[in-house]
Amino acid sequence: MAINEEKGRQLLLRSLEESLSAEEQAELLAALAGSENLRREQQQLGKMRSLLANLQPPTAPDFPDRLMIQLRERQQEARIITWVTRVAAAGLLIVALALLNLYWTEGSLDTDTILGLESLSPNDALTLMDY
Amino acid sequence: MPSALQLVERARKGDQSAFRLLVVQHERLVRATVMGMLGDTAEADDVCQEVFIRFYQSLSKFRGESEVGTYLCRIAINLCINEGKRRQRKTRWLSALGQEGHSEDREDPGRNPERQELEDTLRKALQQIDPEFRVVVVLRLIDGYSVKETAEILELPQGTIASRLARGQQKLREILEKWL
Numbered sequence A: 001m002a003i004n005e006e007k008g009r010q011l012l013l014r015s016l017e018e019s020l021s022a023e024e025q026a027e028l029l030a031a032l033a034g035s036e037n038l039r040r041e042q043q044q045l046g047k048m049r050s051l052l053a054n055l056q057p058p059t060a061p062d063f064p065d066r067l068m069i070q071l072r073e074r075q076q077e078a079r080i081i082t083w084v085t086r087v088a089a090a091g092l093l094i095v096a097l098a099l100l101n102l103y104w105t106e107g108s109l110d111t112d113t114i115l116g117l118e119s120l121s122p123n124d125a126l127t128l129m130d131y
Numbered sequence B: 001m002p003s004a005l006q007l008v009e010r011a012r013k014g015d016q017s018a019f020r021l022l023v024v025q026h027e028r029l030v031r032a033t034v035m036g037m038l039g040d041t042a043e044a045d046d047v048c049q050e051v052f053i054r055f056y057q058s059l060s061k062f063r064g065e066s067e068v069g070t071y072l073c074r075i076a077i078n079l080c081i082n083e084g085k086r087r088q089r090k091t092r093w094l095s096a097l098g099q100e101g102h103s104e105d106r107e108d109p110g111r112n113p114e115r116q117e118l119e120d121t122l123r124k125a126l127q128q129i130d131p132e133f134r135v136v137v138v139l140r141l142i143d144g145y146s147v148k149e150t151a152e153i154l155e156l157p158q159g160t161i162a163s164r165l166a167r168g169q170q171k172l173r174e175i176l177e178k179w180l
Helices: A002-015 A022-034 A036-053 A063-106 A111-115 A122-130 B004-012 B016-038 B042-057 B068-096 B113-128 B131-142 B147-154 B158-179
Strands: none
Touching: A002 A022, A002 A036, A002 B158, A022 A036, A036 B113, A036 B131, A036 B158, A063 A111, A063 B016, A063 B042, B004 B016, B004 B068, B016 B042, B016 B068, B016 B113, B016 B131, B042 B068, B068 B131, B068 B147, B113 B131, B113 B158, B131 B147, B131 B158, B147 B158
């Protein structure tokens, strides 16, 4: 009997979503007729499915307006991020071009070249001291 | 009344009033999905907002191969799964610190108390079943998608959906037994 009930339970659950064959339908009916548990489960499942189908989410009348405000804020943030990224990229490009130009004219990118010390002589230091 | 696809087309061209209409049309579906997955919590409202923001950001990618509602449900489910993981991490941290880590359920004072109690019980029961069963129960039994549509949304075989639905319903019935 227990095996019949378990099989009946599976058929019951399947019957909620699909149509059973005539043979399976007869088996389910027999299982239901023979088991009070199964009849109670059938009733509970029906009630539960109906409650779930009618489960209404709480309404939020201001939701679309709040969302549109949030959306505009995000768009503004995205614009600022894009602008900052572009400025940073432009800055990096300028530095890269300046270094390339230096390398092209001086043939080196060591610290002295970058600081402009390579072309200074000791006399330049003395000249500076005269000032 | 313009169709959802016409509204998407207009929203894509920058018409925010068209997007607002899409929100009005689909808010209930998104809210039902998110609240089914997360319960009636403050985070649920944030996730609902995030669903529409993600949709807005991906308007250019939306080809209309699926319904707008289906597309939104997919986004909602993904965000709810992420939120669930975030909650788990938070709970772990809080329990490590010796504090409780649960989200506060909200009450709507304008609703029938008996109805609210029943709905709260249902939502709490949903939170007690595994997310893999819960998502199927939410899409099939709350949102009303068919098994085939649920399978498409979750990108799983129909057989898997059917068996998860059966197990999910069975678990939920056991939890709710004294209420039914």
